[in-house]
Amino acid sequence: MEGNQSVNIVEYADREMAAIDVANMLAGALKSCLLRQDRVSLAVPGGTTPGPIFDTLSAVDLDWHRVHVLPTDERWVPQDDARSNGGLIRARLLTGRAAAATYVPLYAVAERPEDAFAELEAKLETELPISVLLLGMGADMHTASLFPGVAGLERALAPDAPILAALRPDTVPEPRVTLSARVLNGALAKHLVIFGADKRAALERAMDLPPLDAPIRAVMDEMTVHWAE
Numbered sequence: 001m002e003g004n005q006s007v008n009i010v011e012y013a014d015r016e017m018a019a020i021d022v023a024n025m026l027a028g029a030l031k032s033c034l035l036r037q038d039r040v041s042l043a044v045p046g047g048t049t050p051g052p053i054f055d056t057l058s059a060v061d062l063d064w065h066r067v068h069v070l071p072t073d074e075r076w077v078p079q080d081d082a083r084s085n086g087g088l089i090r091a092r093l094l095t096g097r098a099a100a101a102t103y104v105p106l107y108a109v110a111e112r113p114e115d116a117f118a119e120l121e122a123k124l125e126t127e128l129p130i131s132v133l134l135l136g137m138g139a140d141m142h143t144a145s146l147f148p149g150v151a152g153l154e155r156a157l158a159p160d161a162p163i164l165a166a167l168r169p170d171t172v173p174e175p176r177v178t179l180s181a182r183v184l185n186g187a188l189a190k191h192l193v194i195f196g197a198d199k200r201a202a203l204e205r206a207m208d209l210p211p212l213d214a215p216i217r218a219v220m221d222e223m224t225v226h227w228a229e
C-alpha cells in the first residue's frame with residue numbers, strides 16, 4: 001500500500017470466511033486480555049458490515065461477564081431506531097453467551113448529543129484504554145463517525161481531544177457521536193474490517209491524504225486491516 005504508514009492487510013476468500021475469522025480473532029484477543037485484566041473493553045462499529053461478525057462472536061465461550069462492550073460511534077437516534085448502532089450491537093452481539101457482557105452506550109435521551117456528554121464521558125472514562133477495537137470504514141474514508149471535511153473534525157482528531165465528539169455531516173440524516181481519534185488510537189489492539197473493492201481502493205487513497213480529508217488515516221498506526229471482496 002502507498003503512503004508513509006505501513007498497513008498490515010489480511011485478505012480473505014470471501015466475506016463469510018472473513019466474518020468467522022475476524023470474530024475468532026477478536027475472541028482470542030479478548031481471552032488474552034482477560035488473562036491479564038479483571039475487566040476488558042471491546043469497542044465495535046455499527047453500520048452494515050459487522051453483523052455477521054457479531055453473530056459468530058456472540059456464541060464464543062469466554063468470560064463475557066468481565067467484558068464491557070461499547071460502540072465506536074453512535075447515531076443520535078433512540079436505541080430502538082433501526083439506524084441505532086447500539087440497537088444493532090444489542091441485537092446481534094449482546095445475545096447468546098455474550099448476553100452476559102455489559103453494554104456501555106454512547107447515547108442518552110437528550111435533544112442534542114452535547115447535552116449528554118458529561119454523563120456519557122463519566123461512564124466511558126472507566127473503560128479506557130479500550131482493550132480490543134474493531135473499526136469499520138465508509139467508502140468516503142470516514143471511520144467511527146469521523147467524517148471528512150465536517151465542522152468539529154479537527155478537534156476530534158487532535159491529540160488532546162475529549163473522549164467524545166459530536167459531528168453533523170450533511171450526508172447522513174442524524175447527528176453523530178464518535179469516540180475521538182485519541183481514544184481510538186489508545187486501544188491496545190486495533191483492527192479494521194472492510195468489504196468490497198471500493199473500500200479497499202478508498203483505503204489506499206486515504207494513505208496519501210491528510211486526515212482531515214481521510215479521517216481513517218488518523219487511526220491507522222499499528223492497525224490490522226481485514227478485507228474481503
Ligand SMILES: O=C1O[C@H](COP(=O)(O)O)[C@@H](O)[C@H](O)[C@H]1O
Pocket residue numbers: 044045046047048049050072073074075085135136137138139142143144145
Ligand atoms: O455510519 C457508520 O459507518 C461506518 C461504516 O459502515 P458500513 O455500513 O459501511 O459498514 C461504521 O463503521 C460506523 O460505525 C457507522 O456508524
